[in-house]
Amino acid sequence: MFDLTKEVVLQPSLQKKYAALRALLHFVFLIAMLFVLYRILFPIVPLDFSLDNPNSTKNTLVSPRLSQTGEFPPKKSVGATETLIFNANPIGQFSEANIAFTLEKNSNNIENTSIKIRKSYQAFFFPIGNPIDFKNGTLLATPSGGYYIVSDGTARKFSNTDIILSLGYPKGAFISISEDDLKLNKIGQEITDVNNYPNDTLFAIEDNFYQLKNQQLFPFVSARAFLSQFDGISAIAKDKDFLSRYPVSETYLGFADGTLVSSAESVFILSEGKSYPIENDVTFSAMGFSWDDVIAVTANEIGVYKKQKQFTRNDSHPNGTIFVDQKTNKYFIIKDKKRKPIISPALIKTYSKQKPVLASSLEAEKESSCTLKKKFFSSNTYECRVSLKDLTLLTGNDYQMSATFSNSAKPSSINATFSTPLTFHSLRNSLSTIKTKLKNRQN
Amino acid sequence: MQLKKITINKNILLLTYKLAYDLLLLLLLTFAATLAAEGLLPGLVSSKISFSKITIILFLVLTLIAYLGKKLSITYNKTKISKNKILPIIILFSFLLIGSSMLKFTLWENISIALITLFVFFLFYELIFSSENE
Numbered sequence: 162m163f164d165l166t167k168e169v170v171l172q173p174s175l176q177k178k179y180a181a182l183r184a185l186l187h188f189v190f191l192i193a194m195l196f197v198l199y200r201i202l203f204p205i206v207p208l209d210f211s212l213d214n215p216n217s218t219k220n221t222l223v224s225p226r227l228s229q230t231g232e233f234p235p236k237k238s239v240g241a242t243e244t245l246i247f248n249a250n251p252i253g254q255f256s257e258a259n260i261a262f263t264l265e266k267n268s269n270n271i272e273n274t275s276i277k278i279r280k281s282y283q284a285f286f287f288p289i290g291n292p293i294d295f296k297n298g299t300l301l302a303t304p305s306g307g308y309y310i311v312s313d314g315t316a317r318k319f320s321n322t323d324i325i326l327s328l329g330y331p332k333g334a335f336i337s338i339s340e341d342d343l344k345l346n347k348i349g350q351e352i353t354d355v356n357n358y359p360n361d362t363l364f365a366i367e368d369n370f371y372q373l374k375n376q377q378l379f380p381f382v383s384a385r386a387f388l389s390q391f392d393g394i395s396a397i398a399k400d401k402d403f404l405s406r407y408p409v410s411e412t413y414l415g416f417a418d419g420t421l422v423s424s425a426e427s428v429f430i431l432s433e434g435k436s437y438p439i440e441n442d443v444t445f446s447a448m449g450f451s452w453d454d455v456i457a458v459t460a461n462e463i464g465v466y467k468k469q470k471q472f473t474r475n476d477s478h479p480n481g482t483i484f485v486d487q488k489t490n491k492y493f494i495i496k497d498k499k500r501k502p503i504i505s506p507a508l509i510k511t512y513s514k515q516k517p518v519l520a521s522s523l524e525a526e527k528e529s530s531c532t533l534k535k536k537f538f539s540s541n542t543y544e545c546r547v548s549l550k551d552l553t554l555l556t557g558n559d560y561q562m563s564a565t566f567s568n569s570a571k572p573s574s575i576n577a578t579f580s581t582p583l584t585f586h587s588l589r590n591s592l593s594t595i596k597t598k599l600k601n602r603q604n
Numbered sequence: 605m606q607l608k609k610i611t612i613n614k615n616i617l618l619l620t621y622k623l624a625y626d627l628l629l630l631l632l633l634t635f636a637a638t639l640a641a642e643g644l645l646p647g648l649v650s651s652k653i654s655f656s657k658i659t660i661i662l663f664l665v666l667t668l669i670a671y672l673g674k675k676l677s678i679t680y681n682k683t684k685i686s687k688n689k690i691l692p693i694i695i696l697f698s699f700l701l702i703g704s705s706m707l708k709f710t711l712w713e714n715i716s717i718a719l720i721t722l723f724v725f726f727l728f729y730e731l732i733f734s735s736e737n738e
Contacts (some may be wrong), residue, residue: 165622165625165626165629166621166625167621168678168680169618169621169622169678171618171619172615172621175615175618175619176621179619179622179623182619182623183622183623183626186623186626186627186630187626187630190627190630194634197649197652200652201649201652202646512732594664595645595648598645599644599645602644602645602707
């Protein structure tokens with residue numbers, strides 16, 4: 162055997178002992194290495210939230226809140242029959258999760274409380290809101306022969322076709338909709354003035370696009386930005402002299418909310434004038450985004466957005482993100498913590514310039530559950546183990562957990578530990594992830 | 605009786621010394637493997653065991669070896685670096701480690717930078733130890 166200290170000679174009686182201890186050392190070391198390898202290939206992810214320090218950056222579970230109010234429990238107290246919800250976003254495929262609540266000393270017993278767990282995207286768990294309406298600037302045509310423009314959120318009817326012709330709206334830009342679709346937007350004042358354009362009218366002047374708002378022309382930062390929101394045909398072509406008619410704003414209009422762009426080495430998701438740099442490729446994939454949707458933009462294009470903190474897998478998809486339910490083919494758009502249905506095909510055409518994120522309402526309803534029991538050797542910790550076998554392969558990166566306590570309780574911390582099964586499938590999955598990461602590092 | 609006790613203690617110390625050397629080798633190999641894995645995929649191993657822990661254990665074992673060596677009056681003849689048998693392995697490993705940190709460069713750029721870096725390290729070594737060898 163390879164001896165590093167040949168010069169140091171032991172007594173014959175100790176040489177056997179040395180050989181045995183050496184073998185033991187190698188064996189222990191091998192076991193330790195195998196354990197590290199096991200933890201790499203079959204990861205265990207512990208996630209926590211301290212209700213004593215809700216703003217701590219060390220919290221890895223996401224926003225514990227009451228389902229009734231959507232707010233953090235006031236004074237950390239969860240009333241009887243109130244439901245506490247929180248989210249977890251571990252990366253990987255897990256077979257089970259251990260969920261534990263540690264309570265304040267003066268808190269009531271929460272034994273036998275049922276914990277329910279579901280899986281989808283955080284934003285896809287948002288409550289369903291009112292259906293989304295047509296966006297400003299869209300030109301609409303109804304079967305009864307009415308022509309409309311969506312202006313300031315309302316559908317304004319052109320009183321006659323002569324006005325449309327004299328103002329120069331392109332006939333092919335009007336989208337055919339049903340009478341029911343028209344009801345999505347409030348009906349606004351009829352357009353009778355042949356000299357003035359209504360708000361939100363779109364113009365194409367040379368290679369630039371503009372939108373009229375309050376008698377001011379707002380330029381789009383690029384043709385690409387315009388085309389991410391509207392069809393090229395929907396803008397009225399004008400010559401340069403038209404710019405003297407309306408002052409041009411210094412504020413640029415950007416891409417459609419929810420657009421993915423790349424600049425330098427980073428990928429951003431854009432929403433409401435803000436750019437969110439996506440943490441890494443793992444987060445990008447986990448959020449259901451597609452690399453084919455990423456538009457490479459110039460520094461000028463990204464420059465009109467206010468850069469925000471990193472978009473991590475713990476964040477929900479921002480306003481403007483579009484989801485499609487794979488089973489029912491229903492579309493939804495995220496707006497102010499609501500999931501608004503996009504109910505007509507005409508609407509889908511106007512919103513879905515970008516590939517939507519695939520999700521499933523049916524899968525999001527599927528749940529696993531477990532019942533809290535008092536932890537051994539602990540006076541105020543209650544825990545339960547829930548199988549994730551039915552959930553792990555479902556679409557989405559977010560596990561949403563909910564607990565309805567029978568007595569009012571004061572939790573001081575929550576822990577959820579996700580573990581991976583020791584199976585060939587998990588091993589193949591881990592190796593495939595490592596391979597993908599290596600490939601991404603090379604590119 | 606006193607003499608026998610001293611002898612036993614010395615043998616145990618010798619045994620510990622030899623085992624500490626074995627442990628050092630295992631730790632160094634682990635450290636090298638971790639470095640190589642981290643060079644290829646940052647966070648792969650360090651997310652499970654931190655580098656600081658391995659480094660601290662390494663230094664503790666080194667301190668133990670130095671302490672026992674001194675106590676047992678064990679000395680070694682200085683060998684020239686060029687005569688070291690594991691030198692080619694160290695050079696190859698360093699070359700691969702430096703290379704793996706520059707995967708975004710083209711192959712030839714990567715090889716050139718890695719070779720230049722190794723050459724600079726060699727010059728530093730010569731500069732620091734040349735006076736001792738003389």
